Amino acid sequence: MKASTLMIPDPITINERASIPEAIEVMKVNSIRHLPVVGTNRQIKGLVTLADLRQGLIPSMLGDVTLKDLMIRNPIAVRPDDDIEVVARLIYNHKISGMPVVKAGKVVGIITETDIFRAFIDMLGILTSSSRIDVILGEEADAFKKAVHIIGDGGAEIINSGVTTQPNGQRIHYFRLSPCKTAPIKKALKKAGFEVVAAMD
Numbered sequence: 001m002k003a004s005t006l007m008i009p010d011p012i013t014i015n016e017r018a019s020i021p022e023a024i025e026v027m028k029v030n031s032i033r034h035l036p037v038v039g040t041n042r043q044i045k046g047l048v049t050l051a052d053l054r055q056g057l058i059p060s061m062l063g064d065v066t067l068k069d070l071m072i073r074n075p076i077a078v079r080p081d082d083d084i085e086v087v088a089r090l091i092y093n094h095k096i097s098g099m100p101v102v103k104a105g106k107v108v109g110i111i112t113e114t115d116i117f118r119a120f121i122d123m124l125g126i127l128t129s130s131s132r133i134d135v136i137l138g139e140e141a142d143a144f145k146k147a148v149h150i151i152g153d154g155g156a157e158i159i160n161s162g163v164t165t166q167p168n169g170q171r172i173h174y175f176r177l178s179p180c181k182t183a184p185i186k187k188a189l190k191k192a193g194f195e196v197v198a199a200m201d
Helices: 020-030 050-062 084-094 113-124 143-153 183-191
Strands: 034-038 044-049 098-103 106-112 131-136 158-165 171-177 195-200
Touching: 020 034, 020 050, 034 098, 034 106, 044 050, 044 098, 084 098, 084 113, 106 113, 113 158, 131 183, 143 158, 143 171, 143 183, 183 195
Parallel strands: none
Antiparallel strands: 034 044, 098 106, 131 171, 131 195, 158 171
């Protein structure tokens, strides 16, 4: 999945010469928290957030603080064809809530942590009717293949799977399944020597 499939295309922007009150008004009217600052032809100049603007509002009334002073120059940005995993890592590692999507120096979209969260929810099938079984597979080379075979023999269709590593080094595999009774599958997995951590119909 690419950034272009998740981004808000042609986002609202503001010119670098605009005032701080103007920028705040644009964000309030449009209920947005991120505002790319652009020059001519939508060339990216920076990014401001509503929190930054609110902090700078009073100083701007008392002195010469401008939008240029508050904006993040050279903000972290992605390209439309960047993978969603790249976007998610940037948002997580830099602790930011959104970023512009830029092509040839021009703002073509914006993507936020909410967009990323929604994408992963869709990918995991959390909002669809499903069952789930969580299994510790161990170190056998063909353990995953065996578990998949057992689940299939139990009449379940695997929608997706994932894995997490616990602090103790154990790897728990999560299998999201089409709606089914998990008890027979759980029993068969245990009989094959697998540890079933959880099961949900």
